[in-house]
Amino acid sequence: DAGVTQSPTHLIKTRGQQVTLRCSPKSGHDTVSWYQQALGQGPQFIFQYYEEEERQRGNFPDRFSGHQFPNYSSELNVNALLLGDSALYLCASSFGQYNSPLHFGNGTRLTVT
Amino acid sequence: QQQVKQSPQSLIVQKGGISIINCAYENTAFDYFPWYQQFPGKGPALLIAIRPDVSEKKEGRFTISFNKSAKQFSLHIMDSQPGDSATYFCAASIVTGNQFYFGTGTSLTVIP
Numbered sequence: 001d002a003g004v005t006q007s008p009t010h011l012i013k014t015r016g017q018q019v020t021l022r023c024s025p026k027s028g029h030d031t032v033s034w035y036q037q038a039l040g041q042g043p044q045f046i047f048q049y050y051e052e053e054e055r056q057r058g059n060f061p062d063r064f065s066g067h068q069f070p071n072y073s074s075e076l077n078v079n080a081l082l083l084g085d086s087a088l089y090l091c092a093s094s095f096g097q098y099n100s101p102l103h104f105g106n107g108t109r110l111t112v113t
Numbered sequence: 114q115q116q117v118k119q120s121p122q123s124l125i126v127q128k129g130g131i132s133i134i135n136c137a138y139e140n141t142a143f144d145y146f147p148w149y150q151q152f153p154g155k156g157p158a159l160l161i162a163i164r165p166d167v168s169e170k171k172e173g174r175f176t177i178s179f180n181k182s183a184k185q186f187s188l189h190i191m192d193s194q195p196g197d198s199a200t201y202f203c204a205a206s207i208v209t210g211n212q213f214y215f216g217t218g219t220s221l222t223v224i225p
Contacts, residue, residue, distance in 0.1 A: 004156070033211070033212070033213075035215075040217075041217055041218070042119075042202050042204075042215030042216050042217050042218050043157065043202070043215045044215070045212035045213065050211075055211050056210070056211035056212055058212060090156050090157070092156075097211070098208060098209050098210065098211065101147065101159050101162065102147075102157075102159065102213060103159070104149075104156030104157045104158065105156050106154065106155050106156045107156050
């Protein structure tokens with residue numbers, strides 16, 4: 001039973017560029033949340049997708065956007081990258097619209113130079 | 114504003130000892146409190162969780178103690194092992210909400 005898979009594992013981008021990160025949820029899960037984890041910090045909530053809609057958004061600018069597909073997989077897009085966007089981006093899946101235990105992927109390490 | 118405050122930032126324990134990590138929160142609407150374990154290069158993995166209708170939950174060597182009146186909860190790792198060396202995060206959420214609020218993490222090192 002595959003868990004949460006994320007791609008790519010590592011990414012290096014230049015300031016001002018755009019990036020797309022991908023996530024496939026754990027089998028049986030229909031909800032995907034994205035978190036940003038800066039070095040030495042806890043994960044910070046970016047947004048959650050359920051039934052292909054953004055259900056809630058954390059304190060992140062509009063440069064961060066996402067999408068959920070009919071098969072429940074999801075993408076996180078970040079435009080106009082800043083140096084401060086360098087972080088580990090974690091995808092977490094769960095079942096149902098409201099909080100249930102999160103299952104995290106191993107993340108995508110984004111470095112902005 | 115940090116919704117969940119975690120301490121200590123780092124912890125060194127001898128093998129066989131007890132590791133204790135503490136968290137505090139302000140939002141009384143929180144009603145689900147999980148603990149996550151994260152190894153280097155991996156995503157956080159759910160370790161144990163508690164709801165505020167109980168004061169303690171034990172799973173193997175891991176125990177959560179919950180004090181609703183003090184708005185505090187803690188993770189106790191009994192008989193700590195070198196394999197427990199990892200970063201631990203507490204978190205809190207509202208069951209009818211959509212996001213989890215994480216603490217800043219505790220780096221645990223268990224010395225053989």
